[in-house]
Amino acid sequence: MLAxxxxxxFAIAFLINAADMSTNDVFTSTNVMLIGLALLALHVAGIGNGWAGRRRR
Known part of the structure; x- marks a missing residue:
């Protein structure tokens, strides 16, 4: 889900950069891309994979 x-x-950051839109200082394409990279790192680390299935015997 995080991926x-x-x-x-990443798609939003690309559109902001490709359209050369002027945004405020917080919502720049670089900041959006860095948030996307943080989410991707959390996904690769195994956080947010869903429920860990418990087996019953």
Missing amino acids: IGAAVL
Whole structure:
């Protein structure tokens, strides 16, 4: 789920950069890309993978 969020943020950052949109200082394409990289790092670390299935015997 975090990887999907990262992909969406990368797409938004690309659109902001490609359209050369002027945004405020917080919502720049670099900041959005860095948030996407943080989500991707959390996904690779194994956080947000969903429920860990417990087995019953």
